């Protein structure tokens with residue numbers, strides 16, 4: 222075929238097709254192979270167009286969600302996830318359909334994706350959309366959330382990410398029998414190597430966009446006070462639940478910083494004999510100390526300010542104001558020794574106002590135009606100064622790619 226050799230030099234599909242059209246116009250006889258080629262190229266073009274269109278035709282995203290019966294906990298978290306751009310784009314392009322390891326219908330993922338489609342529809346005229354179908358799909362997937370009572374947003378987020386992950390896991394469905402097998406001989410591996418081995422084993426079974434974005438690795442070091450033996454375990458986390466230090470109201474207006482919470486989270490903790498795990502060397506429970514560090518930093522870190530304390534008879538809520546940086550939160554100090562700065566920028570906040578039993582959830586999310594407040598069906602612009610309050614409950618931070626720690 223004349224000209225095809227030259228045409229392949231062209232990079233873009235459009236140019237290729239344009240040239241083909243020109244050629245077809247000039248030639249009276251179009252042979253079959255060329256028309257087949259033409260059709261295929263048109264097909265490719267259409268696919269490319271459709272994918273590009275999804276990226277180009279995003280609406281503002283400044284669309285609310287109806288409250289369909291005490292669902293503000295769900296609405297606020299969905300808005301935070303809807304502003305997690307890589308997750309949003311992954312859903313909108315329906316990339317999960319090509320990656321899933323299971324052949325089962327991803328019911329919840331589809332319902333979630335539909336909500337995102339409605340929220341980001343460039344032709345949409347609605348100021349708020351109905352999350353009812355998604356809400357039903359979620360309750361079907363997690364019966365624990367059935368009923369109409371107020372639920373905890375953090376708990377909802379955990380269940381949602383877990384269920385979405387299981388539906389779109391790239392690894393084929395498996396039985397949970399291999400989890401503890403083939404743990405490497407500890408003596409032969411350094412901490413960093415052991416962590417990497419554990420992480421690799423995790424990814425062999427659990428691998429999805431949810432894991433790509435939210436999963437990190439936590440290291441727990443236990444030190445036995447009797448025999449001085451150190452043991453290390455690694456756990457995968459999708460969020461960190463941070464304790465809020467108790468403050469005297471008279472001191473500094475009852476306010477603490479996120480750094481205080483992180484310090485408390487990662488400080489060495491004394492464990493009584495009865496609360497201690499077995500010491501590997503002593504073979505029994507001993508008084509020990511435990512320390513948590515972040516071994517592997519996720520792309521998106523979800524920090525839960527644990528405002529609710531459950532005692533035997535009741536749940537109480539801390540209304541301490543926690544200040545937090547909007548940019549350049551450095552989590553490096555909570556990583557392995559000698560980790561440089563690991564910087565994160567805030568892009569969404571889930572707030573809880575009111576009391577344990579009579580509460581309301583809202584979200585602050587950052588888009589190209591600034592911060593918006595999502596209060597169920599209402600969306601209003603918000604100043605940065607509004608973000609810091611004693612209602613901040615779950616913080617969503619995105620890793621600053623320029624500070625990503627080396628592997």
Ligand SMILES: [Zn+2]
Nearest residue numbers: 445448500503
């Ligand atoms: Zn011991």
